[in-house]
Amino acid sequence: MNQLDATKSGFLLCIGVCIFICTFIYLRNTLSKEPSEQKSFPDIAECGFYPDELCSALFEGKSAANQIGHFCQQISHQPEMSDCIRSSCNCSTVLKSLHFITRPLSEEEGNFSLAYIITIHKELEMFVKLLRAIYLPQNVYCIHIDEKSPQDYKTAVQTLVNCFENVFISSKRENVVYAGFSRLQADINCMKDLVNIKTQWNYIINLCGQDYPIKTNKEIIQYIKSKWNDKNITPGVVQPPHMKHRTHVSYKEYVHSGTSYVYPTKNMKDDPPHNLTIYFGSAYYVLTRKFVEFTLTDVRAKDLLEWSKDTYSPDEHYWVTLNRLSDAPAATPNAEWEGNIRAIKWKDQEGVVHNGCKGHYIRDICVYGLGDLQWIIESPHLFANKFEPKTYPLVMDCLERRYRLKVLQQAEVALEAHWYFQESNYFNMKLNV
Numbered sequence: 001m002n003q004l005d006a007t008k009s010g011f012l013l014c015i016g017v018c019i020f021i022c023t024f025i026y027l028r029n030t031l032s033k034e035p036s037e038q039k040s041f042p043d044i045a046e047c048g049f050y051p052d053e054l055c056s057a058l059f060e061g062k063s064a065a066n067q068i069g070h071f072c073q074q075i076s077h078q079p080e081m082s083d084c085i086r087s088s089c090n091c092s093t094v095l096k097s098l099h100f101i102t103r104p105l106s107e108e109e110g111n112f113s114l115a116y117i118i119t120i121h122k123e124l125e126m127f128v129k130l131l132r133a134i135y136l137p138q139n140v141y142c143i144h145i146d147e148k149s150p151q152d153y154k155t156a157v158q159t160l161v162n163c164f165e166n167v168f169i170s171s172k173r174e175n176v177v178y179a180g181f182s183r184l185q186a187d188i189n190c191m192k193d194l195v196n197i198k199t200q201w202n203y204i205i206n207l208c209g210q211d212y213p214i215k216t217n218k219e220i221i222q223y224i225k226s227k228w229n230d231k232n233i234t235p236g237v238v239q240p241p242h243m244k245h246r247t248h249v250s251y252k253e254y255v256h257s258g259t260s261y262v263y264p265t266k267n268m269k270d271d272p273p274h275n276l277t278i279y280f281g282s283a284y285y286v287l288t289r290k291f292v293e294f295t296l297t298d299v300r301a302k303d304l305l306e307w308s309k310d311t312y313s314p315d316e317h318y319w320v321t322l323n324r325l326s327d328a329p330a331a332t333p334n335a336e337w338e339g340n341i342r343a344i345k346w347k348d349q350e351g352v353v354h355n356g357c358k359g360h361y362i363r364d365i366c367v368y369g370l371g372d373l374q375w376i377i378e379s380p381h382l383f384a385n386k387f388e389p390k391t392y393p394l395v396m397d398c399l400e401r402r403y404r405l406k407v408l409q410q411a412e413v414a415l416e417a418h419w420y421f422q423e424s425n426y427f428n429m430k431l432n433v
């Protein structure tokens with residue numbers, strides 16, 4: 001590098017730093033609350049002293065916050081919160097240090113039990129974040145760990161799960177292939193376990209490891225009771241022509257160490273059993289207990305399951321097809337796409353349902369970045385997909401901090417100190433949007 005270039009780079013760097021500092025000062029001045037000491041990342045005062053203020057500004061969609069957020073995201077290095085799990089702390093320490101809520105937060109919630117199926121395969125940190133967000137003692141949780149996950153991951157999840165009476169790992173595990181039958185089978189394995197436990201749960205909800213709640217447990221129950229009283233929620237419509245290949249030809253799963261996928265064969269499939277009309281919809285559902293028992297025992301459900309074994313992504317037709325049968329328990333035969341189960345930014349809905357992905361797309365689904373936070377919290381959906389805390393740590397940090405405050409604000413019982421993530425908060429926002 002010659003002297004001129006060096007001077008030029010130095011000058012540019014200086015300008016960059018100035019812009020950063022000015023933006024930071026600007027941002028601080030636009031925020032009202034008086035901050036006091038709070039060190040989360042002691043090395044980086046700008047990012048760590050006022051995380052709630054930065055989050056507030058991100059939730060309000062301030063563009064200056066985005067720039068600072070990006071900077072902070074690159075340099076933030078938080079302690080691994082799973083350390084305690086891996087280093088075999090005792091359970092009371094694990095529960096306390098990870099801020100698990102250990103009592104129902106209202107009588108209404110204590111009376112209404114949700115069963116969760118969570119299918120996971122990697123990233124312990126994200127699993128802990130998800131579980132501690134949705135965990136409550138009156139609910140039950142079946143965790144399906146992909147059979148091909150690394151042993152130390154399985155062990156760590158098992159260690160955490162052992163601390164709870166109402167969380168367990170499914171008794172049968174699948175090697176899950178994207179868009180394959182194994183994905184559907186994983187849910188069914190959990191359902192078989194869940195109908196046999198003593199807790200009389202009311203509804204079942206399925207999640208994957210990259211989901212995070214937008215609505216609180218209380219809001220989820222109120223949404224189910226007010227909009228869907230005793231009905232199943234399975235968004236979807238009669239299979240459109242461009243989806244017919246999924247069930248018209250026979251697909252096979254290719255499973256080999258390292259890679260697995262499904263591929264179409266040249267074989268045509270028979271018509272669906274019992275002359276069933278095949279629907280196409282979301283793999284995410286909210287189902288009543290009676291409907292789950294029906295799908296595990298009814299002859300049409302069993303035959304449809306068998307027929308679906310060599311179809312493409314059967315979890316996107318199985319539940320919705322059965323829930324459109326007029327005699328199925330809690331069925332909604334005339335429903336279509338309604339049901340606010342999952343906020344997803346699909347690539348092909350850019351400009352229609354959302355303003356573009358501020359993170360990046362994976363298989364046409366947005367992995368949320370900082371610029372997506374406002375859209376997420378304003379969404380009417382119960383959960384959002386997809387999150388990658390390794391890539392965008394601040395997205396999860398902000399959502400977690402805000403979500404927990406909202407949960408505690410809605411509580412109708414005395415709160416315990418360790419339920420709070422932050423000792424005091426500087427959120428400058430409406431928590432109820």
Ligand SMILES: *[C@@H]1O[C@H](CO)[C@@H](O)[C@H](O)[C@H]1NC(C)=O
Pocket residue numbers: 090092093
């Ligand atoms: C768990 O560990 C903590 C800290 O090491 C200790 O104070 C506590 O008594 C232990 N609790 C139980 C139930 O063993």
Ligand SMILES: *[C@@H]1O[C@H](CO)[C@@H](O)[C@H](O)[C@H]1NC(C)=O
Pocket residue numbers: 107108111
């Ligand atoms: C909860 O259940 C109990 C017993 O069934 C009932 O007496 C009470 O009214 C219920 N409370 C609410 C808020 O639903």
Ligand SMILES: *[C@@H]1O[C@H](CO)[C@@H](O)[C@H](O)[C@H]1NC(C)=O
Pocket residue numbers: 275277
């Ligand atoms: C199958 O269903 C179609 C309409 O969905 C109907 O027209 C036909 O008669 C049915 N066939 C049998 C054998 O039930």
